[in-house]
Amino acid sequence: AQRVTQPEKLLSVFKGAPVELKCNYSYSGSPELFWYVQYSRQRLQLLLRHISRESIKGFTADLNKGETSFHLKKPFAQEEDSAMYYCALSATDSWGKLQFGAGTQVVVTP
Amino acid sequence: EPEVTQTPSHQVTQMGQEVILRCVPISNHLYFYWYRQILGQKVEFLVSFYNNEISEKSEIFDDQFSVERPDGSNFTLKIRSTKLEDSAMYFCASSFGGLTGYTFGSGTRLTVV
Numbered sequence: 595a596q597r598v599t600q601p602e603k604l605l606s607v608f609k610g611a612p613v614e615l616k617c618n619y620s621y622s623g624s625p626e627l628f629w630y631v632q633y634s635r636q637r638l639q640l641l642l643r644h645i646s647r648e649s650i651k652g653f654t655a656d657l658n659k660g661e662t663s664f665h666l667k668k669p670f671a672q673e674e675d676s677a678m679y680y681c682a683l684s685a686t687d688s689w690g691k692l693q694f695g696a697g698t699q700v701v702v703t704p
Numbered sequence: 705e706p707e708v709t710q711t712p713s714h715q716v717t718q719m720g721q722e723v724i725l726r727c728v729p730i731s732n733h734l735y736f737y738w739y740r741q742i743l744g745q746k747v748e749f750l751v752s753f754y755n756n757e758i759s760e761k762s763e764i765f766d767d768q769f770s771v772e773r774p775d776g777s778n779f780t781l782k783i784r785s786t787k788l789e790d791s792a793m794y795f796c797a798s799s800f801g802g803l804t805g806y807t808f809g810s811g812t813r814l815t816v817v
Contacts, residue, residue, distance in 0.1 A: 626803060637795075637809060637810040637811065638747070640806065643803075688760060689735075689754075689760075690735050690737065690752055690759075690802045690803060690806070691737070692747075693749065694746050694747040694748070696745070696746045697746060697747075
């Protein structure tokens with residue numbers, strides 16, 4: 595069975611400081627991994643997908659298969675980054691089903 | 705930008721009543737999903753739907769739940785006899801194929817009293 599773990603429920607950082615959100619997964623195959631963001635009771639929005647290897651809003655995430663991790667990083671946090679962040683996994687044998695982590699609430703203070 | 709639309713945004717229902725949550729997926733999408741999020745907990749997969757049938761469902765999706773695409777544009781989730789523990793935010797999502805264009809709706813908050 596797949597599992598996604600986000601160990602931090604809450605991350606409080608100062609504006610301009612680096613931020614790293616941890617995500618670890620367990621899955622025996624080759625997963626697709628995602629980061630979703632949810633701003634203040636809005637819809638879930640895709641932030642990053644590991645296969646695209648993009649940087650969105652200054653965020654990056656690298657899939658480390660050895661450590662089974664997909665941590666999200668941003669070098670300089672902004673106040674508008676305050677949101678709920680969810681790591682999600684899609685297994686190769688589950689067409690379109692997303693398995694979410696518990697989420698990390700990020701609060702950026704000025 | 706195309707959106708997945710969910711109605712209503714908030715529904716209050718009495719325990720034991722039937723409730724139907726409605727979703728209008730993006731028009732050229734072929735795969736449809738329901739998720740739920742109990743307050744303070746993670747987002748959980750309920751069911752996926754393709755070609756007018758359920759592709760996959762979770763343990764949560766028991767006989768009390770059903771899904772339907774009645775008219776080619778709406779995608780509904782029915783809970784036959786609601787329980788207090790069904791209170792949650794329910795998210796609909798659609799995609800063109802698998803994970804391509806995967807888009808969530810803004811959710812329906814269901815409160816069972």
